[in-house]
Amino acid sequence: xxxVTQTPRYLIKTRGQQVTLSCSPISGHRSVxxxxxxxxxxxxxxxxxxxxxQRNKGNFPGRFSGRQFSNSRSEMNVSTLELGDxxxxxxxxxxxxxxxxxxxxxxxxxxxxx
Amino acid sequence: SxxxxxxxxxxxxxxxxxxxxxxxxxxxxxxxxxxxxxxxxGLVHLILIRSNEREKHSGRLRVTLDxxxxxxxxxxxxxxxxxxxxxxxxxxxxGRRALTFGSGTRLQVQP
Numbered sequence: 001x002x003x004v005t006q007t008p009r010y011l012i013k014t015r016g017q018q019v020t021l022s023c024s025p026i027s028g029h030r031s032v033x034x035x036x037x038x039x040x041x042x043x044x045x046x047x048x049x050x051x052x053x054q055r056n057k058g059n060f061p062g063r064f065s066g067r068q069f070s071n072s073r074s075e076m077n078v079s080t081l082e083l084g085d086x087x088x089x090x091x092x093x094x095x096x097x098x099x100x101x102x103x104x105x106x107x108x109x110x111x112x113x114x
Numbered sequence: 115s116x117x118x119x120x121x122x123x124x125x126x127x128x129x130x131x132x133x134x135x136x137x138x139x140x141x142x143x144x145x146x147x148x149x150x151x152x153x154x155x156g157l158v159h160l161i162l163i164r165s166n167e168r169e170k171h172s173g174r175l176r177v178t179l180d181x182x183x184x185x186x187x188x189x190x191x192x193x194x195x196x197x198x199x200x201x202x203x204x205x206x207x208x209g210r211r212a213l214t215f216g217s218g219t220r221l222q223v224q225p
Contacts (some may be wrong), residue, residue: 004156023143033212043202045212056211090156102147103204103213105157 002027012112017060018079019112025072025093031055032074033103034054034066040044046089049074050097081113118205119221120218126222133190135219137203138183146186147213152214158204160188167205 013019025032031087033048047056049068066076072093088108093108094101121136137146146166149157161177163170163186170177176189190197200220204213 006156015176035213042217043215045207045214054173058212088154091158097211100145102162103187105149107156110154 004091004093006089008107008109009107010110010112013081014114015081017081018077018101019081019111020075020077021089023074023076023090023091023093023106025074025091025103028102029093029095030072030074031066031094031097032068033091033092033094034074034076035077035090035105036060037090037108038086040062043090046076048097053096064090078111083113084114085096087111120201120219123217123218123223124220126224127193127194128224133193133197133221133223135188135201135214135221137186137188139186139205140179141201141205144146145204145206146177146179148186149189149202149204149215151200151202151218153199160164189201190221193221193223195199195223197221198223 008024031050032070035043037043047057047066048055052068063079068074090105090108090111092103092105094103119138127133145162147162148160148187151157162175163179165181174191175177179186200218202215204215207214
């Protein structure tokens with residue numbers, strides 16, 4: 001079974017631009033969540049989607065948004081990029097929402113904002 | 115805010131030695147997960163231990179959970195250079211329906 005797939009793996013953007021990151025969950029998984037990892041703040045929860053609905057959102061500004069498609073694939077978008085948005089963005093999938101199941105992570109997308 | 119905190123922050127050992135990492139958390143949980151992260155890579159799931167379990171094994175890994183002390187430990191036996199990575203514990207933040215991670219333990223295994 002293929003794991004969680006994230007694209008692109010690396011990208012460089014300029015301040016003020018926007019970026020879209022993509023995530024394909026493990027087949028059959030309906031919950032997709034996103035996390036941001038930085039050296040200063042560690043791993044922080046962005047949002048979770050289940051059955052195309054955002055279930056919850058972390059403490060990030062409205063510039064961070066996401067969506068989930070009917071095939072459970074998910075995208076996250078960051079608009080008006082700031083230098084502080086440089087981070088590793090990790091997508092995770094799980095068979096269902098809630099915490100009874102193991103949550104599997106992808107390799108991440110490295111975003112550098114210059 | 116971070117629920118889980120790992121201790122120590124960094125650990126350096128020789129190949130063949132055992133490595134023990136600890137995690138403390140603040141609120142009641144129904145399970146706790148351990149992950150490994152190699153430099154620049156994603157998180158690899160190691161073990162999920164439920165609140166009604168005290169100990170769990172997977173190959174060279176042994177995880178314990180003490181809910182009365184709100185702590186967990188990860189033991190890696192007979193460590194190898196390939197075990198060099200950061201290790202994180204993750205607990206559910208039920209209010210936000212998210213996993214909350216500690217700052218991790220950076221393990222260096224010297225060949």
